[in-house]
Amino acid sequence: MGENQVQYEETNGPESPLWKLFLVSSIAAGMQFGWALQLSLLTPYVRLLGIPHQWSSIIWLCGPMYGMVVQLIVGFMSDRLVSRFGRRKPFIVTGTTLICLAVLLIGFAADIGYKMGDNFNLKTKQMAVAFFVTGFRILDIAGYMVMGPARALLADLSRHNHRKMRIANAFFSFFMAVGNILGYTVGSYNKLYKLLPFTLTKECDTYCANLKICLLINIIILIVLVGIALNVVPEPHFTKNTDHEDPFVLQVKLTFRNLGRPMWLLFLVTALNWIAWFPFLLFDTDWVGKEIYGGDPTSKDTSMGKIYDNGLRVGSLGLMLNSGVLGLMSLAIDPLSKWLGGARKLWGVVNFVLAAALALTALVTKVAEKARKTAPPYAPPDHGAKAGVLAIFAAMGIPLAVTFSIPFALASIFSSESGSGHGISQGVLNLAIVIPQIFVPLISGPWDQLFGGGNLPAFLLGAVVAFIDGILVLTVLPPPSSNT
Known part of the structure; x- marks a missing residue:
């Protein structure tokens, strides 16, 4: 155990049963439900409020920038918090x-803005935008306050049992898939406002009213899941070693030093993994609308815009399939890990699956482009191209399940072996995600233009990075010590 690290009072206390890990993991469904709503519904809502396009890009970019700081602070503090409520639960x-x-604040921004004097004849509703942005910034911070400590709590409950850490994070990945499916399903229903007619107001049309209902459902689901998990599952008791309490800055320095070489290698391969993932995650439906269907949302030809929208709907169907495979694969992670000889080996193998799937986007795109040359104007792609698209989306669910679980399990295992806190290890791993999340959008545009535009150059770069990352995971990342 490293210097000034938190220690459990009952170091060899009983491990938590799997059903308790399952309950805590269910928190991810409530969180992912909200993020699915953001991805599917917030962009049109932003347009309704009149937020300029350049501002909307900044709004989305601020989230990962906050994450670089917030989760590190939360992780560090939660490792050291001593309270009768526990250290993660607060x-x-x-x-x-x-x-x-x-x-x-987000859902009712238009109503609040109107009450505070917004002129809805103007394109930009200034007060509504102010409340929306305030709500979005709070949401960024709050999300990191839940997800990091929830994963750290799973590690605490696993009591150094590596297999249970893997299973717990696989449960977490499974519930992320459940949240995605529920969020996309609820968000696609356009008559929810009839359940609560008062949500439809002069300043909030049917789309806005549907968003309000979706967000209220999100609140209910999240409160229920968090309430059940935290009331039923007690935190392990622990005590802080304060024999040689140091100043805060020195504590931070010691904490990072105690993370150990395996954790920093995990940081490297995780960052590369997300560099491979983000081009597809950011532009997957846009790829279907533009490259597969041949649409153009900026064209003055309205038919081109409709074709693009048709492609987006097929991409949304692909995301549903992706979430379904994600959920099924999450349940198979533990047996597959044992079959392959460890979670690290499974992660390395599925990186090659990710590389192959990203490379196949080029083949499917070429098939669709070739078919369009002989098809009537504005015709949809043939069934082969559409089937290829959906197959790629579905196949991507396999490596995505591993990406959502095994790196976090390894972070818990490595921090357990080194004696560093589970909270800070999750914060460091989060840095390996948010840095690529900022980096990839900045280089994707220039990189794509360098090779003639479109999304394929970034996808193919992701394929190369995924292949390299698979090799590094299998050869450079050290295996954890044997522990059940």
Whole structure:
């Protein structure tokens, strides 16, 4: 155990049964439900409020920038918090409360802005935008306050049992898939406002009213899941070693030093993994609309815009298939890990699956382009190209399940072996995600233009990075010590 690290009072206490890990993992469904709504519904809502396009890009970019700082601080503090409520639960409860506040500010921004004097004849509703942005910033911070401590709590409950850490994070990945499916399904229903007619107002049309209902459902689901998990599952008791309490800055320095070489190698391969993932995650439906269907949302030809929208709908169907495979694969991670000889080997293998799937986007695109040359104007792609697209989306669910689980399990295992805190290890791993999340959008545009535009150059770069990352995972990343 490293210097000044938190220690459990009952180091060899009983491990938590799997059903408790399952309950805590269910928190991910409530969180992912909200993120699915953001991806599917918030962009049109932003247009309704009149937020300029350049501002919307900044709004989305600020989230990962906050994550670089917030989760490190939350992870560090939660490793050291001593309270009768536990060390993770106060952060999870506070984060959940802030999420509920943020969601209300976002959903009712138009109504609040109107009450405070917004002129809805103007394109930009200034007060509504101010409340929306405030809510979105709170949501960014609150999300990190829940997700990091929730994963750290799973590691605490696993009590150094490596297999249970893998299973717990596989459960977490499974519930992320459940949240995605529920969020996309609820978000696609356009008559929810009839359940609560008062949500439809002069300043909030049917689309806006549907968004309000979706966000209210998100609040209910999140409160129920968090409430059940935290009330039923007690945190392990622990005590802080304060024999040689150091100044805060020195504590931070010691914490990072105690992370150990395996954790920093995990940081490297995780960052590369997300560099491979983000081009597809950011532009997957755009790829279907533009390259597969041949549409153009900026064209003055309205038919080209409709073709693009048809492609987006097929891409949305692909995301549903992706989430379904993600959920099924999450349940298979533990047996597959044992069959292959360890979670690290499974991660390396599925990186090659990711590389192959990204490379196949070029083949499917060429098939669609070739078919369009002989097809009537504005015709949809043939069934072969559409089937290829859906197959790629579905196949990507396999490596995505591993990406959502095994790196986090390894972070818990490595921090357990080195004696560093589970919270700070999750914060460091989060840096390996948010840095690529900022980096990839900045280089994707220039990189794509360098090779003639479109999304394929970034996808193919991702394929190369995924292949290299698979090799590094299998050869450079050290295996954890044997522990069940």
